[in-house]
Amino acid sequence: MFAKRTNWNMTPNRLSEALAAHRAAGKPLLDLTVSNPPECGFEYDSAAILNALRNPAALSYEPNPRGLESVRRAVAGYYADREEHVSVEDIFLTTSTSEAYSYVFRTLCDPGDEVLIPSPSYPLFDFLADIQDVRLVRYPLLYDHGWQIDFHALEQAITPRTRAVIVVHPNNPTGHFAKQAEMAKLNSICAARGLAIIADEVFLDFPLDENRRASFAANRGAPTFTLSGLSKISGLPQMKAAWLVAGGPQQWKKEALTRLEVIADTYLSVNAPVQLAIPKFLQQRHAFRQQVRSRVGRNLAELDRLLAAQKVCSRLAVEGGWCAVLRVPATRSDEDLAIELLTTQGIYVHPGHFYDFSSGRFIVVSLLVQEVRFHSAVLKVLTFLGHA
Numbered sequence: 001m002f003a004k005r006t007n008w009n010m011t012p013n014r015l016s017e018a019l020a021a022h023r024a025a026g027k028p029l030l031d032l033t034v035s036n037p038p039e040c041g042f043e044y045d046s047a048a049i050l051n052a053l054r055n056p057a058a059l060s061y062e063p064n065p066r067g068l069e070s071v072r073r074a075v076a077g078y079y080a081d082r083e084e085h086v087s088v089e090d091i092f093l094t095t096s097t098s099e100a101y102s103y104v105f106r107t108l109c110d111p112g113d114e115v116l117i118p119s120p121s122y123p124l125f126d127f128l129a130d131i132q133d134v135r136l137v138r139y140p141l142l143y144d145h146g147w148q149i150d151f152h153a154l155e156q157a158i159t160p161r162t163r164a165v166i167v168v169h170p171n172n173p174t175g176h177f178a179k180q181a182e183m184a185k186l187n188s189i190c191a192a193r194g195l196a197i198i199a200d201e202v203f204l205d206f207p208l209d210e211n212r213r214a215s216f217a218a219n220r221g222a223p224t225f226t227l228s229g230l231s232k233i234s235g236l237p238q239m240k241a242a243w244l245v246a247g248g249p250q251q252w253k254k255e256a257l258t259r260l261e262v263i264a265d266t267y268l269s270v271n272a273p274v275q276l277a278i279p280k281f282l283q284q285r286h287a288f289r290q291q292v293r294s295r296v297g298r299n300l301a302e303l304d305r306l307l308a309a310q311k312v313c314s315r316l317a318v319e320g321g322w323c324a325v326l327r328v329p330a331t332r333s334d335e336d337l338a339i340e341l342l343t344t345q346g347i348y349v350h351p352g353h354f355y356d357f358s359s360g361r362f363i364v365v366s367l368l369v370q371e372v373r374f375h376s377a378v379l380k381v382l383t384f385l386g387h388a
Contacts, residue, residue, distance in 0.1 A: 030347045030377035032365040037235035040368045052280035058273040065265035067093025074279035084218040092244045093270045097227045100244040104225045105132040108163045116165045120355040122172045146317045147176035164196040173364045175318035187221030196223040202232040207320040223248040235288040296367040334360040
């Protein structure tokens with residue numbers, strides 16, 4: 001009686017079972033996977049956030065499919081601060097980037113159509129695609145002293161049913177930003193093949209250096225949908241506020257906006273109090289970004305210091321985001337290693353296969369963990385690996 005698209009394997013994996021047992025037993029846990037900003041000890045202007053939700057205008061209802069114009073102007077202002085022009089009319093407000101993905105998939109894809117996604121990458125895409133009856137096809141990111149798109153493999157993966165290429169900018173968890181040459185190559189391929197670029201930019205504001213990376217939101221070289229939101233930009237995932245920007249050739253964009261408006265008008269999902277608060281929430285991003293970049297920088301420096309004192313483990317290059325990928329000895333599967341770290345050391349890490357790494361030689365750790373706990377956990381991991 002259920003749809004085939006929901007025939008997922010609901011059996012918990014061994015690591016999930018071990019984590020549940022560990023917590024049920026009340027054992028102490030050093031969690032190196034935590035990435036929910038409100039749980040990471042950052043300081044927020046609580047009064048400003050709560051006051052933003054008390055706008056009397058929320059008692060009125062203006063059912064605009066794109067979202068309130070004043071709010072979209074604030075989002076356009078976010079891009080203007082980055083010296084990138086985005087028209088207010090090209091922006092749609094959504095409750096999350098997940099919802100924005102559903103809008104895009106529904107706009108581009110018939111059931112069974114294909115979308116290319118990078119590998120490694122975050123596992124949420126599989127569920128988003130299944131729900132929309134879209135088939136995902138992987139294209140690899142290659143690592144050689146840094147990450148890069150394997151364009152030969154990407155082009156080989158294109159079929160008559162391919163509708164779009166997802167690029168996560170920067171990627172989660174690799175931290176790889178699309179370079180200018182890669183953006184130009186993506187434009188060339190997609191424009192020639194009649195494909196859209198879907199750019200996920202939720203971590204765009206968090207490079208590890210001082211160099212601002214260009215957004216796809218102002219891209220004109222190929223049909224483009226750019227997704228972002230306050231979950232990462234302002235560290236407010238609980239507020240459920242995001243947006244979708246349509247860009248590209250003018251005639252294509254005009255048709256895409258028309259279709260998106262029908263979809264958005266069908267749902268009218270973003271509630272008035274949160275919409276009206278978005279401009280104030282965007283103002284919070286500056287202080288939050290500074291805190292995150294400071295902590296990530298200190299944790300990464302500490303990680304490198306600890307790694308320099310041993311020889312069994314190394315980290316891969318990272319350019320942005322909140323994660324570090326560690327290369328570990330291939331003496332066991334990454335899942336077995338994660339379970340051993342949990343059961344013997346009380347430390348929780350993500351195995352690389354969780355993010356579709358092709359071999360079992362990687363674990364992924366969050367750089368958002370508070371510094372004292374991060375140092376303690378990483379030191380225990382490296383000590384364990386040195387004696388394993």
